[in-house]
Amino acid sequence: MPRLVMKFGGTSVANIERIRNVARHVERERAAGADIAVVVSAMAGKTNELVGWCDEAAKNCDRREYDAVISSGEQVTAGLLAIVLQGMGIPARSWQGWQIPILTSNAHGTARIEHVADAAILEGFSKRGEVAVIAGFQGLCKETGRIATLGRGGSDTSAVAVAAAVGADRCDIYTDVDGVYTTDPRIVPKARRLDRVAFEEMLEMASLGAKVLHVRSVEFAMIHKVKTFVRSSFDDPANPRQGTLICDEEDIVESQIVTGIAFSRDEAQITLRQVADHPGVAAAIFMPLAEAGVNVDMIIQVASEDSGTTDMTFTVSAADFDRTRAILEKVKSQIGFESLHGATDVVKISAIGVGMRSHPGVAARAFKALAEKGINIRAITTSEIKFSVLIEAAYTELAVRTLHSLYGLDKA
Amino acid sequence: MPRLVMKFGGTSVANIERIRNVARHVERERAAGADIAVVVSAMAGKTNELVGWCDEAAKNCDRREYDAVISSGEQVTAGLLAIVLQGMGIPARSWQGWQIPILTSNAHGTARIEHVADAAILEGFSKRGEVAVIAGFQGLCKETGRIATLGRGGSDTSAVAVAAAVGADRCDIYTDVDGVYTTDPRIVPKARRLDRVAFEEMLEMASLGAKVLHVRSVEFAMIHKVKTFVRSSFDDPANPRQGTLICDEEDIVESQIVTGIAFSRDEAQITLRQVADHPGVAAAIFMPLAEAGVNVDMIIQVASEDSGTTDMTFTVSAADFDRTRAILEKVKSQIGFESLHGATDVVKISAIGVGMRSHPGVAARAFKALAEKGINIRAITTSEIKFSVLIEAAYTELAVRTLHSLYGLDKA
Incomplete structure (x- = not known):
């Protein structure tokens, strides 16, 4: 019998009427002959309510207690x-x-799934023809014996991990959109739904700002080769539309050079002016940030050779902006820089596609097209299957539309 | 080191500010040198919300799933x-x-606590000086491996069971009143707070309508000799008032004949007229009710010898009224009665006191006093330490006040 994992997020289970709709999706797949495990999130708004209470109870509260509190949301949905x-x-x-169990690392609040026991779920399938309804976002920490949560969006990861454990033929992620798009359709009305996306592409898209899937769930799917299908939970359960299949590169017949354009507004730019230019200065800047857990993304160094100083520009997530500035001001004397400038009105725009591997010059075409629109590029990063540019936030829509057209992604 | 269990109900933990107040009570007792386990209920309103969702999800839903859903409320409070x-x-x-574990029977929704493991809690006391905050109302069903709840008010029972398990010197039940009163002060302004009540008396009071403690928790306290102290959670934590100690009869120095007056409006009266009076007729009436789980309380049979029939009057809880009538109408031909009359405008008023054992004629004084006020008694039951009368509901306040004065319970 085929096995299927179906995952439904918070808006899909926001009230009993929507949960009934979810049940009809399950009913359809079961009638088609599949053994089914369903992974659910907390009802929309519930996790925020619980997090709010934790924050009110104490600043920087114990993550183990935080997990005990917020894991209750998924428990409720699963029972309902x-x-x-x-x-x-x-x-x-x-x-x-803890009942399955799904075992996790002990990084409470951002735990990693380390093992999913399959016996209980499979016994329910074979002996009782039973749908397993699994509380997402959580597991049992194997060290502390306590409930650990996986961090925001973790239910996607739960679903993929369960799919890998039970050897599911497919993992369907039901969301409030009907699939993965070439870019955000709210910004580019000509955005197209993709039938298929390679794991590597989806991983870059999720990392670079596409919100449709949790990064870690894509990683997990890629490693365990779980065919993951992104589709809409708001379709008529009797007549659902197509979604987007995330699969191996080989399973994509007709591949584009660029598959999608992602963007992230969650960026901040820091520039250190007139940094004393000597060996070890980069380490002096970035080591204290690494130790504080600040993720540095793009880095540009512009040396002015006559003065013996250099300007250092880099980006961090907007959430880390204030902390980063505070850390650098503290170690200012060790680094030796003249002034610190920061900006949060920046956006990172990225083009992703496995086709870039075999087509040189893809990024260069973008630089030219953006320049022609008068958009100034502040920083660039590239990798094998993507490139990103940092630009002024005001140009977000123009830049995304320009690249979307440039790479032939607009729908007819 | 002395050990103390403290239990706080839903209104005492209704929001973070109130939970902070609870924490100050804990702080005071800890500063006084006690090892402490705290048992908490769900935040006020939360259990009702969860029950409402279950009811909306399906009629008469699976009690195991119901338990999985509603047990989340206490889990949240404990973490907070x-x-x-x-x-x-x-x-x-x-x-x-399930972490302690507190093991229960498999009567999901109304499970009984069968064992409380003490090792983990005691290790927290001795090794880490740690307050154990325990989610009330629930345990792990030892047969199904699932969460089982104890039924409404079950957190009181959790507290007493934990107190018995860890050998606590006292179990403090914090409520929204400052102790056990001679009767409901909203009805009798002259009601007095009792310093001490015997377990047996408290058990009768709780069974007969006093809402301050859950019946099963008193049973548990009585069996395991847990000194239980009922007190107010709304007192200034730095300066709490006295409460009521529920303890062994021997520990009460100055005992009254009557300790308290309880009343229950949750009563319904059924009268079967002209029942064919032959051996086995009582069984024909009450067996079908017993099989349906209807609890019959007071029974009066008045035979009219000339007609060969009898009138049978009895009481059931108001919740069982409709069901009882339906069952009896179904077996009417087997029983052979002329007509069925029902009334829900009745109240059961009870006087409780261990002193009744050694003082005959206590109830007789009540019958006389009520008659003098023109109150008609419809049914009477007595036991060793209490008697109850069923009267018309309109006379509730008058009857309660009359008995309260009669037995010298009014405060000076």
Whole structure:
């Protein structure tokens, strides 16, 4: 019998009526003959309510207690969906992470799934024809014996991990959009839904700002070769539309050079002026940031050889902006720089496509096209299958549309 | 070191500010040198919200799933209180029923606690000076391996069970009143707070309508000799008032004949007229009710010897009224009665006191006093330490006040 994992996010289970709709999707797949595990998120708004209480209870609270509190949201949804399924005559039971168990690392709040036991779920399939309804976003920390959560969006990872464990033929991620698009359709009305995306491309898209899937879930799917299907939970359950299959590169017949354009507004730019230019200065700047857990992304160094100083520009996530400045001001004397300038009105725009590997000059065409629109590029990074440019935020829409057209992604 | 269990109900933990107040009570007792386990209920309103969703999801839903859903409320409070305590510099950790574990029967929704493991809690006391914050109302069903809840008010029972397991010197039940009163002060302004009540008396009071403690928790306290102290959570934590100690009869020096007056409006009266009076007729009436789980309380049979029939009057809880009538109408031909009359405008008023054992004629004085006020008694039951009368509901206040004065319970 084919096995299927279906994952539904918070807006898809926001109330009992929507949970009933979810149950009808499950009913359809079950009628088609599949054994099914469903992974659910907390009802929309519930996790925020719980996080709000934790924040009110204490600043920087114990992550183990935080996990004990916020994991309750998924537990509730799992029980409710099991009840609704049973009410429709479908055998079902809810599972919490500790019951399966889904074992995790002990990084409470951002734990990694290390093992998913399959025995209990498979026994439910074979002995009782039972749908397993699994609380997403959580597992049992194997060291502390306590509930650990996976961080925001972790239910996607739960779903892919369960799919890998039970050897599912497919993992369907139901979201509030009907698939992965060439870019955000709210910005580019001509954006097209992609039928297929390679794991590597999806990983870059998720990392570079596309919100449709959690980065770690794509990593997990890629490593374990889980065919992951992104589709809409708001379709008529009796007549669902197509979605986007995330799969191996080899399974994509007709591949584009550029598959999609992603953008991230969650960027901040820092420039250190007149840094004393001597060996070890980069380490003096970036080591304290690394030690504080600040992720540095793009780095540009412009030396002015006559003065013996250099200007150093780099980006961090907007959330780390204030912290980064504070750290650098503290070590200013060790580094030896003249002044620190920061900006948060920047955006990182990226083009992604496995076809770049075999087509040189893809990025160069973008630089030219952006220049022709009068858009100044502040920083550039490239890798094998993507390139990113940092520009002024005001040009976001113009730049995304320009690149979307440039690489032939506009729908007819 | 003395050990103390403290239990806080839903209104005492309704929001973070109130949870902070709870933490200050804990802080005071800890500063006085006690090892402490705290048992908490769900935040006020949360259990109702969860129950509402279950009811909306399906009629008569699977109790195991119901338990998975509603047990989340206490889990949240336990985590939040641990966070608040830690924020005050007090070592604390939350415990869910399955972690301790608290093992229960498999009567999901109304499970009984069968065993509380003490090792983990005691290790927290001795090795880390840690307050154990325990989610009330729930445990791990030893047969199904799933979370089982104890039924409404079950957190009281959790607290007493934990107190028995860890050998606590006292179990403090913090409520929204400052102790057990001679009767409901909203009805009798002259009601007095009792310093001490015997377990047996408290058990009768709780069974007969006093809402301050859950019946099963009193049973548990009585069996395991847990000194239980009912007190107010809304007192100034730095300067709490006295409460009521529930203890062994021997520990009460100055005992009254009657300790308290309880009343229950949750009663319904059924009268079967002209029942064919032959051996086995009582069984024909009450067996079908027993099989349906209807609890019959007071029974009066009045035979009219000339007609060969009898009138049978009895009471059931108001919740069982409709069901009882339906069952009896179904077996009417087997029983052979002329007509069925029902009334829900009745109240059961009870006087409780261990002193009744050694003082005959206590109830008789009540019958006389009520008659003098023109109150008609419809049914009477007595036991060793209490008697109850069923009267018309309109006379509730008058009857309660009359008995309260009669037995010298009014405050000076």
